Amino acid sequence: MSDGGGGGGNHLVAVQPDDLKFQFELEKQSYCDLKVVNKTEHHVAFKVKTTSPKKYFVRPNTGVIQPWDSCFIRVTLQAQQEYPPDMQCKDKFLLQSTIVPPHTDVDELPQDTFNKDSGRAVEECKLRVLYISPASAHANSENQALAGSTQSPDTNSNQAVQHLKDERDAAVQQTQQLQQELDMLKRRRPQKTDHGFSLTFAIIVALIGIVAGFLLNFSLSSPSAE
Secondary structure (H helix, E strand, O other): OOHHHHHHHOEEEEEEOOOOEOOOOEEOOOEEEEEEOOOOOOEEEEEEEOOOOEEEEEEEEEEEEOOOEEEEEEEEEEOOOOOOOHHOOOOOOEHHHHHHHHOOOOHHHOOOOOOOOHHOEEEEEEEEEEEEEEHHHHHHHHHHHHHHHHOOOHHHHHHHHHHHHHHHHHHHHHHHHHHHHHHHHHOOOOOOOOOOHHHHHHHHEEEEEEEEHHHHHHHHHHHOOO
């Protein structure tokens, strides 16, 4: 990894995972989620850059994280028409972070916020991109299944509980992402009535309701970990 990979050399934020891994299939989108943790008592702004902006969709690509809080970033690989040579990817991502005044809104960040030439202290975390072929992913799944079949019933039960917890965490993450988008839409809402905004607002509220319902059902039906 380059310097700052995974947040190991960063004092402001920690980034997980260390690399962006995408399951690569022709004409299909793939995504990878990043977790950015603010390790300080300050408000920290971040920005995500890539060497191939037309291939990837990043949401959010800019934001402000409150002290000791975290943020999830979803990076989506657009559908590709051909395989890269030897499944090797030279694309790279750069996550920049810097301290900003308290209660700074993402829409109010100055244009030179992440410009080192302006005299600001800007930390950088470089991330590689790795492509995983469907065959490799399938082989890993089979190996995991084979290993699981040789384990004791108690171990398998614990794995089932862990799987349910992972699904719950994924649902919580999706809810947080939807809430962030909802808050951003609220801040950007114009004074005049905007039918497009109303439709988007209604869709996001509905999605949050669905995810909340899933979490409620999970909490009622999930087995005891004991």
